[in-house]
Amino acid sequence: MNPVLFEIFVTQALVLDLFGVMGLGLVAFGAIRLASRFGSINARMMTWGALALILGRVGILAYGAIVTPANFMEFDPTLLSVGKNIPIGLMTLGLGMLVVGFWSHERDLSEAAPDGV
Numbered sequence: 643m644n645p646v647l648f649e650i651f652v653t654q655a656l657v658l659d660l661f662g663v664m665g666l667g668l669v670a671f672g673a674i675r676l677a678s679r680f681g682s683i684n685a686r687m688m689t690w691g692a693l694a695l696i697l698g699r700v701g702i703l704a705y706g707a708i709v710t711p712a713n714f715m716e717f718d719p720t721l722l723s724v725g726k727n728i729p730i731g732l733m734t735l736g737l738g739m740l741v742v743g744f745w746s747h748e749r750d751l752s753e754a755a756p757d758g759v
Contacts, residue, residue: 659703662699663696663699663700666692666695666696666699667696669692669695669740670689670692670693670695670696672688673685673688673689673691673692673740673743674689676688676747677689680747682747682750684742684743684744684746684747684750685743685747686743687739687742687743687746688739688740688743688744688747690736690739691735691736691737691738691739691740691742691743692736692740693736694732694733694735694736694739695732695733695736695737695740696736697729697732697736698729698730698731698732698733698734698736699729699733700729701728701729701732702729702730702733705725705726705729708725709722709725
């Protein structure tokens, strides 16, 4: 195997990053499908949560690509702190929105179900 390809796929975790973003995209598509099927605020909350997760993950990947050890000292420390914390905040917000959206959606479906089921 080519050592450069090995470094790209294994050492730099490109495959894991790709699967992570693709998995978040599948969650977003599922939430969009629920939103179109039921039209509830919970499904929209899940959609926005999934999009916030995707933006946070892409932000973390972009931060790693933009801020390298070679140019680390060129950036203002405040800018570096904001660049690190905004994607983490987006991922936290997105996960919270997904959990609350799924929980509320399940609760609404169980309230609408007949008593015998």
